[in-house]
Amino acid sequence: DAGVIQSPRHEVTEMGQEVTLRCKPISGHDYLFWYRQTMMRGLELLIYFNNNVPIDDSGMPEDRFSAKMPNASFSTLKIQPSEPRDSAVYFCASRPTGTGELFFGEGSRLTVL
Amino acid sequence: SQQGEEDPQALSIQEGENATMNCSYKTSINNLQWYRQNSGRGLVHLILIRSNEREKHSGRLRVTLDTSKKSSSLLITASRAADTASYFCATGVTGGGNKLTFGTGTQLKVEL
Numbered sequence: 001d002a003g004v005i006q007s008p009r010h011e012v013t014e015m016g017q018e019v020t021l022r023c024k025p026i027s028g029h030d031y032l033f034w035y036r037q038t039m040m041r042g043l044e045l046l047i048y049f050n051n052n053v054p055i056d057d058s059g060m061p062e063d064r065f066s067a068k069m070p071n072a073s074f075s076t077l078k079i080q081p082s083e084p085r086d087s088a089v090y091f092c093a094s095r096p097t098g099t100g101e102l103f104f105g106e107g108s109r110l111t112v113l
Numbered sequence: 114s115q116q117g118e119e120d121p122q123a124l125s126i127q128e129g130e131n132a133t134m135n136c137s138y139k140t141s142i143n144n145l146q147w148y149r150q151n152s153g154r155g156l157v158h159l160i161l162i163r164s165n166e167r168e169k170h171s172g173r174l175r176v177t178l179d180t181s182k183k184s185s186s187l188l189i190t191a192s193r194a195a196d197t198a199s200y201f202c203a204t205g206v207t208g209g210g211n212k213l214t215f216g217t218g219t220q221l222k223v224e225l
Contacts, residue, residue, distance in 0.1 A: 004155075031211060043156075043201070043215035056210060091155060100144050100205055102213060104155035 004105035006092050012111045018080040021108045023092030024073055033102065034067055034077050035091040043091075049075065082112045117202045117216025125222045132189040134219040136202030137182075143205040145178055146213065147187050150199045159187075159200075164207075192223045 005024040013019055025032050033048040047057040052069045060067070064083070069075040079086055089109045093102040120135045136145070144163045148156040162169045162178045162185070169176045175188040189196055202216045 033213075035215075042217050045212055045214065048211065050211070056212065093156075100146060100161050100213070101158045102146075102148075102156070102203075104148075104157070106155045 004092055004094055004103055006090075006105035006108050008108055009106065010109050010111075012113065013082055014113050015083055016081045017112075018078065019082045019086075019110060019112075021077040021090050021092075021110070023075045023077070023105060025075070025092070025094030026103055027073065029094035029096045029103070030072070031095045031097070032069060032075050033093045033095075034075070035093065036088045037091060037107070038088045046077070079110075082110075084112045086110060087112050117204055117214065119200070119202060119216045119219040121219060122217070123220045123222075125224065126192055128192060128194055128223055128225050130192055130223075132192050132196070132221055132223070134187045134200050134221070136185045136187070136216055138185075138202075138204050138216075139183065140204075141207040142180070143207055145176075145185050145205070146203045147174075147176060147185075148201045148203060148215075150201065150218075152198075156201065189221075192221075194223050194225055197221060197223045 007022045030051050034046040035043050037043045046059045047067045049069045067077045089107045091104050091107045093104045095102050117136050117138045126132055146161045147159045150156045160171045160176050162176050173190045178185045199218045199220050201218045203213045
């Protein structure tokens with residue numbers, strides 16, 4: 001298996017622009033997680049899905065952030081409008097039911113100027 | 114706030130030495146996991162220990178868990194330069210659903 005695939009790996013955008021980050025989980029994994037990593041706040045859980053349904057979005061910072069999982073093989077995290085404080089590395093991770101181990105993608109490094 | 118706090122924040126050792134990292138957490142847990150992150154890469158799972166276990170081994174890794182002290186330690190024996198990375202503990206909190214909360218991390222540098 002190719003592992004969790006995220007795109008883009010790097011994104012540089014200007015304040016106010018819309019940003020869409022994409023994730024393809026490992027086939028057969030029915031949990032998908034979005035994390036954000038910054039030096040100041042470490043790794044923060046933003047939202048997670050089970051069987052494509054959002055279960056807990058309490059970590060989503062504000063209404064500018066939204067996440068969808070239209071099918072078992074694709075999820076998006078959207079920021080609109082983006083702000084400089086959104087600059088971070090965004091990770092997607094997946095796992096199958098019955099295990100605790102998370103499989104992480106390589107991350108999407110976002111820079112908002 | 115972070116559920117897990119690692120100690121030390123940074124550790125520098127010579128190749129062949131052992132490295133010990135500690136993690137303290139605040140609430141009751143179902144399991145505790147350790148992950149490694151190489152610079153610019155995603156996190157990689159190392160080992161999981163359940164709340165009813167006290168010690169677990171995997172290759173050169175040894176993890177202990179003391180639920181009475183709400184703490185865990187990760188020991189890497191006979192370290193290698195390739196072990197240079199950041200190490201994070203992560204806790205599955207009792208009643209927390211399927212959330213996994215990560216600690217602040219320990220930066221390990223293994224020098225030749």
